[in-house]
Amino acid sequence: MYDHLLGGTDNYQVDRTACEELLRLAPSTRELARVNRAFLVRAVRYLARRHGVRRFLDHGSGLPTRPNVHEVAQEVDPSSEIVYIDNDPIVLGRGRMMLAEDPDTTAILNADMRDIDIIFESEEVGRLLRDGCPVAALFVSVLHCIPDDDDPWALVNRVAEMLPSGSYMVISHLASDDPELRKSLTQFMGEATGGHWGRVRSIAEVQRLFEHMEVMETEGPVEVSRWLPDSDLAPRQGSAEWIEYGAVARIR
Numbered sequence: 613m614y615d616h617l618l619g620g621t622d623n624y625q626v627d628r629t630a631c632e633e634l635l636r637l638a639p640s641t642r643e644l645a646r647v648n649r650a651f652l653v654r655a656v657r658y659l660a661r662r663h664g665v666r667r668f669l670d671h672g673s674g675l676p677t678r679p680n681v682h683e684v685a686q687e688v689d690p691s692s693e694i695v696y697i698d699n700d701p702i703v704l705g706r707g708r709m710m711l712a713e714d715p716d717t718t719a720i721l722n723a724d725m726r727d728i729d730i731i732f733e734s735e736e737v738g739r740l741l742r743d744g745c746p747v748a749a750l751f752v753s754v755l756h757c758i759p760d761d762d763d764p765w766a767l768v769n770r771v772a773e774m775l776p777s778g779s780y781m782v783i784s785h786l787a788s789d790d791p792e793l794r795k796s797l798t799q800f801m802g803e804a805t806g807g808h809w810g811r812v813r814s815i816a817e818v819q820r821l822f823e824h825m826e827v828m829e830t831e832g833p834v835e836v837s838r839w840l841p842d843s844d845l846a847p848r849q850g851s852a853e854w855i856e857y858g859a860v861a862r863i864r
Contacts, residue, residue, distance in 0.1 A: 630804040640853055648784055648856040651836035652752045653684050655782045655860045658828075658840060659748050660688035665780060667740045667747045668694045671725040671771075672754030681750065682718045695736045696720040725754065726762055732774050741776060748780040753856060755821065756786040758810045768821050772863045781825060784836050784858030785818045793853055818857045825861035833859040 615627070659665040666689055670681050673696035685692035699722060719736040731737055740747050749771050758764040772781065788794050798811040819833055827833060829840045836856045 633800065633804075644786075644854065644856055647835075647837040648753050651784060651839060651856065651858070652681070652750070652782070653679055654840060654842055655752075656681055656684040656748070656750075657688065658860065659780055659782075660685050660692065663746075663780070665746055665748045666692045667745060668692070668750060669737065669740060669747055670694065670696045670750040670752075672751070672757065673698050673720070686717070691717065693717045693740060694719075695740055697723050697725055697731060699724045725751075726758065726767060728767065728770055728774070744776045746778040746780065747775050748782060749775060750782045752782060752784050752858075753786065755783065756810050756812060757805075757808065760810065762810075764810065765820055765823075769824070772825070775863060777863075779863050780828075781822075781861045781863060782858075783818075783821055783833075783861070784856045785821065786812045786854050787815050787818045787857040788812055788854040789815055790853075797854060812854055815857060822859065822861050824864055826864055827859045827861045830859060833857055 656668065659668075666685070668681050668685055673681070681696070682692070682694040685694060694717065696719070698720065721731065721734055721736050723731050723734070725731070732741075751768065755764040755768070758767065768781065768783070772779070786797075788797070794812040794814070798809070801812075802809040822833055830838070834857070836858050839859055
């Protein structure tokens with residue numbers, strides 16, 4: 613669905629049909645997908661250029677949608693290393709074909725992002741952590757897929773604890789302060805994904821993900837098109853039934 617909203621070709625009729633219904637419920641969703649992807653690109657470029665980050669761990673990466681994290685990071689430094697994490701077999705197949713050209717710096721790991729022990733015990737992630745250099749962990753538009761029972765706040769905190777000192781987090785999350793809208797969109801996405809969904813959360817709930825972190829460049833999390841826009845022409849979210857809310861933060 614995300615790929616279709618971005619104008620990509622890695623999607624199916626069932627995705628396109630679901631997007632039509634989603635756009636009926638929330639017409640700004642296509643705009644929301646564009647600003648979120650632009651935020652991801654800005655965040656990776658910012659960390660690579662301004663803070664010298666050369667290692668990235670992308671949780672729930674989804675189908676390849678250009679520009680990808682490794683392409684953005686390696687524009688700054690071709691030696692940048694990226695590990696993508698996903699447990700969708702289609703994502704794994706497409707991703708491995710795409711990344712086969714550069715196995716020394718890019719990898720895709722078959723894991724659920726909730727399986728932190730499996731992820732951090734893997735050879736791929738071990739390579740990122742080998743000498744204590746900072747790592748940027750990305751949770752971009754994925755934590756709303758985690759149910760409350762699996763505690764996305766604890767997941768983020770645990771990943772932060774396992775990263776080297778001076779590491780970073782990039783987080784965006786679908787949010788709304790309209791309870792009825794949260795309920796209807798959560799119900800629809802739960803049905804559309806066969807129950808593989810958490811919920812749309814309130815602004816305050818998303819802010820909790822950044823506890824014990826230093827948000828970079830803004831006073832706190834923001835609607836992501838407002839986080840360090842790189843030009844006046846950058847995609848912005850105007851009307852907003854729901855928003856992508858987040859920031860880049862340094863782990864204290």
